[in-house]
Amino acid sequence: MIKIGIFGATGYAGYELVKILERHKSVKLAFVTSQSLAGQWLDELYPQAPHLLLIAGETAPLNEVDVVFLALPHAAAAQTAVAALNAGVRVIDLSADFRLKDVETYEKWYGVTHPAPELLETAVYGLTEFARSQLPDAQLVANPGCYPTSVLLALQPVLAAGLPLVGPLIADSKSGVSGAGRAPKQNTHFVTVADNFAPYKIGRTHRHLPEMEQGIAAWNAAAPPLIFSPHLLPVPRGILSTIYVPLAGSPDEAELRGLYEKTYANEPFIHLLPAGQLASLAHVIHSNRCAIALTLAGNTLILTAAIDNLVKGAAGQAVQNMNVMMQLDEEMGLV
Amino acid sequence: MIKIGIFGATGYAGYELVKILERHKSVKLAFVTSQSLAGQWLDELYPQAPHLLLIAGETAPLNEVDVVFLALPHAAAAQTAVAALNAGVRVIDLSADFRLKDVETYEKWYGVTHPAPELLETAVYGLTEFARSQLPDAQLVANPGCYPTSVLLALQPVLAAGLPLVGPLIADSKSGVSGAGRAPKQNTHFVTVADNFAPYKIGRTHRHLPEMEQGIAAWNAAAPPLIFSPHLLPVPRGILSTIYVPLAGSPDEAELRGLYEKTYANEPFIHLLPAGQLASLAHVIHSNRCAIALTLAGNTLILTAAIDNLVKGAAGQAVQNMNVMMQLDEEMGLV
Amino acid sequence: MIKIGIFGATGYAGYELVKILERHKSVKLAFVTSQSLAGQWLDELYPQAPHLLLIAGETAPLNEVDVVFLALPHAAAAQTAVAALNAGVRVIDLSADFRLKDVETYEKWYGVTHPAPELLETAVYGLTEFARSQLPDAQLVANPGCYPTSVLLALQPVLAAGLPLVGPLIADSKSGVSGAGRAPKQNTHFVTVADNFAPYKIGRTHRHLPEMEQGIAAWNAAAPPLIFSPHLLPVPRGILSTIYVPLAGSPDEAELRGLYEKTYANEPFIHLLPAGQLASLAHVIHSNRCAIALTLAGNTLILTAAIDNLVKGAAGQAVQNMNVMMQLDEEMGLV
C-alpha cells in the first residue's frame, strides 16, 4: 500500500483527490491538511466526505508517507514541495508552481518570486499521455492546469505532425464554476452565475496562456501565438474548449483524423469521437476522460475537447500520474 | 413628483427598488446609498443598472426627499429611520426593525437592543392588502418579510373567518437564493447551491416565525402555533409556501374558496387560482403578484402561495405601500 | 457470476441500473432491452454509456440469465415478469405492478386491469432494510417507488414504536426532474423547469399515496391518513421529503432519536444525521444512501429525508435487493 498525504484537502481539487483516493485499492490516506480549517472534519464541509480530521500543513507527518499531493495556492505549494522532497517524499503538485520551465515567465504571470526555481528543471510536466516515460523516475510532478489539459490534448496530434499553420490558434474555452475555487466571491455567488454566461480575461491575459504556449512550442516550434478566451458556464464542473486551427493548403479530414487515431489509439482516457459527433460536458462529467472531436470547415480544423475540470483537469490526472509514477495500473481508482 | 432616496441600494432588494422606481412615472430618485461601496457606480455592480453614484448614508441629503426606502441591515435601519423622521421624511423600512410590535420579542430574535422602541407603536405593518386604511397617514411603514408575505396573504381569509383549527399550522416554504442576500457566503456559492436543495432553520427557529405568528394572532387569537420550515431552492428568486391548515369538522371546499374570493375579489396583486390549479414560481417571477391556490385533502386545507421574494416580498410591496401612502394609483410602477 | 438482463434500459432508472451493474464485480450483463429503440446502441443515447446493443424485449434470451430487472411501464412490467418467472428467472421489478398488495387499489390508481394478480401475494416489497429476511427466497421483488422510499424509511421507527398520533401525517416532498421520466414533455422542457418550482398532484391524488399508506399501515394500524405533496425541483436528480408527524403528549427528542439509532444502527445505507443537522440532496446525490434527520418542534416531529431518486429510489435499491437475494455482500456495486 502506498501511503499518501493531501495538502489542501478542502478546496474542490483537494476534495476530489480524497474521493478518488478513498476508493483506490493500492493507497492509504495518511493525512489531509487545511490551513484555514485545521481542527475541523472534512465531512463538516462536504456532506458525503469521509470523516477525516483536517490538520495544519506544518504538522503533517511527512515521514509517514510515500507521496503527497499538493492542492495548495501557488508559492505555498512550492514551499511544501521543498519540505516534502527533503523528507524523501515524492510530490504531485496541482498548483502552477512547477508547470512553467522559465522562472521569469512564472514570476511575471504569477506576481511572486519563485520559492524554489532550482526544482523547475527536474519537475515533470504531467500531461500523462505525453509524460509516461518520465514519470516512473520523477520526484516532482507538475500537474497541468485544467484549461491547458483540454487544449493541449486536443492540439498535440495536429501540432506534432508539423502541418503549416496560417494564423493564430484560437481556444474558446468554457468552464464550470468549480474552476473558480471554493472561496466565496461575488462572481461565484449563485445569483451572479445562474442564467448568466460571461467571458473573462480573454485574448492573451489569462495565466494559463503561457502554460499552453509552452506545450505548443514543445511540439511545434513554428506554431503561431495562441489566443485564449475563457468563459464562465453556469454549471458546477466541466470544461469544453472549442479550438480553431488554421491549416495551410487543402487539409484532408481523413488524414487529420488518422493523426488522432494513431496518437490516441490505445489511450484509456482519451475518447476520440467518430466523425459527425461533437464533444460535450455530458461525455466526461465525473470521469477522467477527455473527449475530442474533429470538424473540418474549409481550411480550419475545429477541435472540440471536453474534460471534467476537477478530474482529468486536476485530481484525476494527478492520480493517473501517481499510478504511472508508482508503476500501478494506470486506470486504478479512475474507472 | 415625489422625491425619493434609497438607503442600501446595492443589496438585492435595494437594487430591485432602483429598477422599479426608475420606471415609476411619479417619482424622482434623488440619491442612492451604500455603506461599503460609496463612491462606486451602481452599474459597476449590476450590468443593467442605471449609472447612479453611490453615496455614503451619512451624507444623504434628507432635506431633498419626501420618502426614503431603507434596505439596510436591522438596527442600522432603525437608526436611519430616526434621522429621516426627524428630518420630516416618511420612511418605508424593508428591514425587520419595526415589524414586531413587542420590543422584547424583537430583541430576543435579533440579538440587539432596539435603537428606537418608541417608534414601534406608530409603525404600520405594511402588508398592503390589510394596511390600506392606515397607510395614507403613516410616517413609518414596516415592510413585511418575504416569507411572511407569502404565508400571511395565504392564511388571512381562513384565519379571519374564525374556523376552528385542530393542530399546528405548518408552512413548508422554499426560497430562491437572492433571499440569502448579496454578500458571498459558502452557502450561496454556485457550486454549493446548484443541483442541491436544503432545509434550514426549520421548526420554530427562523426569525420570520414571530412576525408570522404576530400576524396570525391579530386575525385569530385562538390560532395554534406555527411550524415553519424554510428551504433553499437552486433558483435566483421566488418563494413558494405550501401551507397546511388542519380544520375541524368537515370543511367544505366551495365555502373555503368563497372566503378567498370575497377577500381578494378586487385585489390587483392577488392572483387566486381556479380549482385544480396550483401556484408555482412561474406564476409570479418578476411580478408583484401573489398567486394563491386552495386544495382540500380530508380536513386539511393545503394552500400553495407564490411570490417573487424581491418584488411582492420586498421592493414591489414597498412601492405598493408608497403608492397607497402617497395616494397614487396603487399599481403605478408595478405592472 | 450472476447473469443479468435489464428490460427497459433506456429510461433513467434503466440506465442507472446499467451503470451500477457494469461495475458490480459479481454480475455479468447478458442483455439490455428497449421497446422503442431496439437496434440502437445505448451510447447513442447516453454519451458515457457502455457500447451495448439494445434488443427488443420479445427477443430477450431469458434462458441465459439468472435475474432480470424490469424498468418498464406498469402493466408491461407485469407481463414480462410472468414470462421471466415462467422461464425460471428471478425478477426485480422497478415498476408499480407488484407494490400494492390489493388488486383493486392497484386497478383504481393505475387505471388498468392487473395482468398478473396471482403474483401479488408472493411478491416481496423490497424496502431492503425491512425485507431482508424475505429476499433470499423471493422470486419476485417489487422495488419501492422513489417517494415512498424516502418517506417510509423516515417514518418506520416512529410508527413502529406505536406512539399515538394526533393528526394527519404530512409528507411535503420535492423531486428532481429525472423522476418525471426521459420522454420529453412540456413540463420537463428546460425552459419550463429552470428558475421554476411547482407543486403537483398534492393532497391525496398522487399514485404513490396508496403505496405509502400500505407501508404505514403495516407498521402502525392506527396511523392517521397521509397527506402527500410532491413538488418538481429544478435539479436533475434527488428527492427531499420534509415530513410532519404530530405526536401526542410531550414527546422527548432524545427518546425519539433513540428509536432511530436503534433501528438504523448497523444499516450501511441509512445516514442518520446528528442533532442540529438537516438532510439535503447534497448528502445523497449519486449514492445509495438515505439521509435522515430529526427535528422536534413542539409536539411535531419533523423528519427530513433525502435520497437520490435514481439510486436508493430506484436502481440502487434494486441492486441492493439483488445482493441480498443472491446472498452477496449487500454493499456490492453500491459504494
Place this chain on the structure above:
Amino acid sequence: MIKIGIFGATGYAGYELVKILERHKSVKLAFVTSQSLAGQWLDELYPQAPHLLLIAGETAPLNEVDVVFLALPHAAAAQTAVAALNAGVRVIDLSADFRLKDVETYEKWYGVTHPAPELLETAVYGLTEFARSQLPDAQLVANPGCYPTSVLLALQPVLAAGLPLVGPLIADSKSGVSGAGRAPKQNTHFVTVADNFAPYKIGRTHRHLPEMEQGIAAWNAAAPPLIFSPHLLPVPRGILSTIYVPLAGSPDEAELRGLYEKTYANEPFIHLLPAGQLASLAHVIHSNRCAIALTLAGNTLILTAAIDNLVKGAAGQAVQNMNVMMQLDEEMGLV
C-alpha cells in the same frame, strides 16, 4: 392605435411578442393564433400571460389589423405573408422565409420550395440599426435570426471600414435553450441540458450561416468566409457570441474603438462597453439591448456581443422594426 395580429403566439418568440405588445402604448392586439392549440387560452400555456383566446390562423380577421407579426415555421410564414399582404396588411416576419435574398440559397438550406419568391426582392432585412431608411415604406420586413443579430451588429463597423482581413471570420456563439423552440424534444429535456454544455452544427452547417454571410458581403465584398460554431447553454435565454476578426498589419485598438463609437454613438439599443469590460448575458437579459465589447489580442480583434435571443434576437427587434415602420418612437414598448 395600431391594430396588430400575431400568428404563432404560443412559441417562445410569439409569446414574447404578446408580452411586449401588451404594454406598448400605441398598439392594440386584435388576435393571436396557434395552429395546434386553437381554442385554448394563452394563459393555460404561460401562467403570467394575458387571458387571450388562441384562434386558428385561417380564421384570423386580416381586415381588422394594420400589421401582423409572423412567428411561424418557415414556409408557413411565407404563405401567411402572401395572404396578409394581399389583404393590405403590413407584415413583420420572424421566420427565415424572407431573410435570404437568393431563392436558391434559401431552398438549399431550408429544404423546401420557396412559397413566394417574388417577395424576396422587396422584403426589407430588418436589422433595425441598418434598415431605418427602408422601414417606413416597407410592406414586408424579414426580422433577422437570433444568432445573426448578435454577429452582424458586432461585425458591421469593422467590416464596413474595409480593413483587410487575413483569415476566416470565426463566430463562437452560445445560446440559451429557448432558441431551440418550445416543442419538447430530447435535447431540450431538463435532464439533458442541466449541467451540460454542447456544441452543435459547427463549422459551416447551421442555417444561420448564409444569413450572416449575406450581411457580411453587403458590408465588405472582400470578406473571407465565416466559421460559425453554435453551442447550447444551460440557461433559458440569451446569446453570447465571441467573434474573432483577423486583421492585417498592426491594428490600433483606439482606432477600432473609434469605428464602433462612431457607428453606435446614438443607438438606443446598442450598449458599447468601455475598454476592459466584456459583454455577458447579464448585460442584456430581458432587454432589447445588444452589448458589444472590443478586445484586441495581437492582430485579432475579439468581439463579445450579447443579446436576449427572444428580445433583440426576435420579438423585441420585431417591435423595434414596427416602431420605425409606423413612425413611432423607436423605443416604445421596449424600455
